[in-house]
Amino acid sequence: MAVTEADKIFKEFREHSAAEFFKKNRQMLGYSGAGRSLVTIVHEYVTNSLDACEEAGILPDIKVVVRKVENQHSNNRYAVIVSDNGPGIPKGYVGKALATIFAGTKFHRHIQQRGQQGIGAAGCLLFSQITTGKPIFVKSSTGRGHAYSCFISLNTANNKPIIENMVDIDEEFIGLSVEGEFSEIRYESGDHGVLEYLRRTALSNPHAKISLVDPSGQELVFMRAVEKMPERPKVAKPHPLGLSANDLLEFSHLSNSRKISSFLTDTFARTTPNKVGELKDADPSIDLDKDPKKMGWDDAEKIINAFRKVKWVAPDASSIVPIGEDQIKVALSNILNPDHMSVTQRTPKVFRGGVPFIVEAAVTYGGNSGKKDDDGYSGNILRFANRVPLLFDSGVCAITQAVKGIDWRRYSIDIESQPVSILVNVSSVYIPYSGVGKEAISQEAEIVEEIKLAVMEAARGVQRYVRGQDQMNFNFNRYKAISRYIKQLSKDLGDLTGEDSSSIETKLNKVISKHFPKPKEQASQVNPYLDGAVSDASDKTPVDG
Numbered sequence: 001m002a003v004t005e006a007d008k009i010f011k012e013f014r015e016h017s018a019a020e021f022f023k024k025n026r027q028m029l030g031y032s033g034a035g036r037s038l039v040t041i042v043h044e045y046v047t048n049s050l051d052a053c054e055e056a057g058i059l060p061d062i063k064v065v066v067r068k069v070e071n072q073h074s075n076n077r078y079a080v081i082v083s084d085n086g087p088g089i090p091k092g093y094v095g096k097a098l099a100t101i102f103a104g105t106k107f108h109r110h111i112q113q114r115g116q117q118g119i120g121a122a123g124c125l126l127f128s129q130i131t132t133g134k135p136i137f138v139k140s141s142t143g144r145g146h147a148y149s150c151f152i153s154l155n156t157a158n159n160k161p162i163i164e165n166m167v168d169i170d171e172e173f174i175g176l177s178v179e180g181e182f183s184e185i186r187y188e189s190g191d192h193g194v195l196e197y198l199r200r201t202a203l204s205n206p207h208a209k210i211s212l213v214d215p216s217g218q219e220l221v222f223m224r225a226v227e228k229m230p231e232r233p234k235v236a237k238p239h240p241l242g243l244s245a246n247d248l249l250e251f252s253h254l255s256n257s258r259k260i261s262s263f264l265t266d267t268f269a270r271t272t273p274n275k276v277g278e279l280k281d282a283d284p285s286i287d288l289d290k291d292p293k294k295m296g297w298d299d300a301e302k303i304i305n306a307f308r309k310v311k312w313v314a315p316d317a318s319s320i321v322p323i324g325e326d327q328i329k330v331a332l333s334n335i336l337n338p339d340h341m342s343v344t345q346r347t348p349k350v351f352r353g354g355v356p357f358i359v360e361a362a363v364t365y366g367g368n369s370g371k372k373d374d375d376g377y378s379g380n381i382l383r384f385a386n387r388v389p390l391l392f393d394s395g396v397c398a399i400t401q402a403v404k405g406i407d408w409r410r411y412s413i414d415i416e417s418q419p420v421s422i423l424v425n426v427s428s429v430y431i432p433y434s435g436v437g438k439e440a441i442s443q444e445a446e447i448v449e450e451i452k453l454a455v456m457e458a459a460r461g462v463q464r465y466v467r468g469q470d471q472m473n474f475n476f477n478r479y480k481a482i483s484r485y486i487k488q489l490s491k492d493l494g495d496l497t498g499e500d501s502s503s504i505e506t507k508l509n510k511v512i513s514k515h516f517p518k519p520k521e522q523a524s525q526v527n528p529y530l531d532g533a534v535s536d537a538s539d540k541t542p543v544d545g
């Protein structure tokens with residue numbers, strides 16, 4: 001038989017593993033640019049530690065070490081060690097957990113967590129492997145005296161872990177420690193560096209203690225600010241309005257229900273037998289008695305259309321856990337030590353018809369708020385999604401868009417030239433990220449609007465303070481101006497009237513301090529945070545070293 005063009009072309013046909021895909025597309029997972037790649041590594045391991053501790057109900061104590069490694073081929077080579085006091089990983093799972101792409105304990109759950117896809121840890125391992133050829137060194141203990149250590153790498157051809165030198169070790173600890181060597185990364189200071197990433201992580205996770213030893217050997221510690229675990233989010237059933245036909249098909253094929261009707265009531269939120277009846281009224285051609293395993297694309301599309309026609313109770317927001325107003329206040333005092341702050345938490349809202357989310361916002365003024373450089377102060381925006389700081393791609397983020405869209409003059413605030421920080425945390429089971437790198441929230445209209453409202457609410461609180469501050473400065477300047485004349489005036493009056501000039505001076509002083517109280521006395525009335533909370537927190541020395 002003659003060889004066709006197609007035969008020639010398809011001789012080249014190959015299957016690729018997820019690992020090979022990653023090798024070619026590492027920028028999709030945040031490995032683009034040397035500075036950002038290091039932050040991505042730290043981010044992946046630290047979020048895993050936070051998730052694991054949260055799940056085990058342990059107050060996290062996370063240690064990060066970034067050490068420069070001398071190497072004749074590369075001067076961008078570092079060792080990164082992240083260790084935690086979490087539940088650890090059982091021996092039998094460590095290879096799959098840390099070295100298999102798309103494997104993990106979180107993917108299949110409808111729960112608000114930092115990790116989801118099972119890409120993070122294996123991505124780090126691959127990055128180490130393709131830049132240095134070295135495996136990752138892991139130590140773990142699950143607490144029953146079973147501590148072990150091993151080296152893990154990944155066979156990229158079949159996406160299978162390779163575990164070497166697995167040994168039991170005699171160490172008293174519980175948790176996980178991961179150590180890798182990486183090239184093509186760089187330790188940077190400033191807004192896009194590891195220290196700033198951890199500082200913001202501490203802000204949004206005040207229940208965690210986080211420390212960093214940087215390449216110069218200096219240790220910085222963000223102390224735990226609250227001794228209470230955040231509430232655990234509940235596992236949520238998906239709301240019908242958040243589904244596509246494809247989602248519905250996938251769910252139906254996993255279902256053990258006998259009929260589509262019971263599959264719907266068992267699987268989805270707010271779907272009562274009555275609602276199912278309404279679906280049938282909306283489209284009588286839906287076959288509710290069919291076996292869900294046999295649901296076809298056509299059936300799925302009909303049901304999705306019917307979902308949109310009936311009225312739904314809004315989704316339950318118990319699956320979402322925001323940081324919390326009090327926690328944010330303590331964290332901000334601890335880390336930014338502002339002269340004033342105002343924090344708001346909005347009630348749950350919904351985007352795309354059925355996905356609940358909650359926005360929290362804070363505006364702080366003074367202290368370590370904003371940024372300071374040679375030209376003076378400017379404001380900064382601290383973006384978070386499910387408590388995870390977003391450092392990159394700010395230009396395409398819903399949070400940036402919302403903050404920039406506010407007319408700040410209305411609040412007597414100038415974010416270009418004042419020491420102001422604006423914190424926004426968006427919490428949801430499904431954060432709509434704008435890319436696979438998960439560094440920006442996509443600009444869904446409902447989300448942008450809600451962020452705007454939250455920030456404006458917080459800004460109003462600070463506005464009162466800034467105005468009060470202006471008034472206070474005005475009063476103080478007048479007080480100073482008038483006091484300058486008191487001595488001379490009392491003396492002249494004494495000479496003229498023959499009265500004692502010092503008693504005149506005392507009386508005059510009393511009169512003006514009544515009209516223009518000194519700023520210190522006013523401060524505690526205007527600003528409840530200036531005296532109590534801040535000095536308390538600063539005693540703890542949030543960042544030392």
Ligand SMILES: Nc1ncnc2c1ncn2[C@@H]1O[C@H](COP(=O)(O)OP(=O)(O)O)[C@@H](O)[C@H]1O
Nearest residue numbers: 048049052097104105115116117118119120121
């Ligand atoms: N520090 C840790 N402590 C305990 N388990 C962990 C830790 N880090 C990772 N794991 C386990 O490894 C799995 C894979 O992690 P990862 O690849 O980052 O994916 P994801 O976080 O998206 O699930 C996690 O789901 C978890 O079960």
Ligand SMILES: [Mg+2]
Nearest residue numbers: 048115120121
């Ligand atoms: Mg992860």
